[in-house]
Amino acid sequence: MRYAVLMLLALGCAKYGPVLSPVTFETGSSALSEKDEARVSEAAEVLRDSEWNVLVIGLADVAGDAAMNKDLAERRANEVAELLKKKCPNVPAKRIVTHTIGEKLSTGTTVQERKVEFVFYKDSDLTPKEIVEASGVMEADFHRAEKKKK
Numbered sequence: 001m002r003y004a005v006l007m008l009l010a011l012g013c014a015k016y017g018p019v020l021s022p023v024t025f026e027t028g029s030s031a032l033s034e035k036d037e038a039r040v041s042e043a044a045e046v047l048r049d050s051e052w053n054v055l056v057i058g059l060a061d062v063a064g065d066a067a068m069n070k071d072l073a074e075r076r077a078n079e080v081a082e083l084l085k086k087k088c089p090n091v092p093a094k095r096i097v098t099h100t101i102g103e104k105l106s107t108g109t110t111v112q113e114r115k116v117e118f119v120f121y122k123d124s125d126l127t128p129k130e131i132v133e134a135s136g137v138m139e140a141d142f143h144r145a146e147k148k149k150k
Contacts, residue, residue: 017120
């Protein structure tokens with residue numbers, strides 16, 4: 001499984017774990033497809049087989065207003081986190097943390113922006129923002145948003 005390869009790559013990294021594909025969503029939806037449930041299963045495997053914690057980060061595109069998008073991103077993150085908890089009943093719930101970014105990093109209305117990202121980490125004394133930035137998992141999102149500002 002792809003997870004095994006990613007885990008080997010992450011062994012040299014003390015604080016940040018494997019990088020998995022994000023869960024993507026249709027516009028205005030927090031419903032998971034079968035394909036995306038399989039991605040959540042990969043994240044569950046990481047949690048069950050390791051000591052990693054995970055930030056489940058909800059994002060949205062710019063379709064609609066900012067408040068609606070923040071709420072939608074939060075629903076997406078919560079949906080994924082709840083499924084992770086069901087798939088990992090022996091993993092303490094405190095190892096699964098949700099964080100919402102909403103549309104802050106969005107530059108349009110693409111499926112790459114309607115997603116939930118998984119950021120695996122070990123350092124629990126950092127803020128979610130610090131963990132995300134240090135992990136590099138969402139580097140392309142930050143770069144794209146910064147480029148749009150210019």
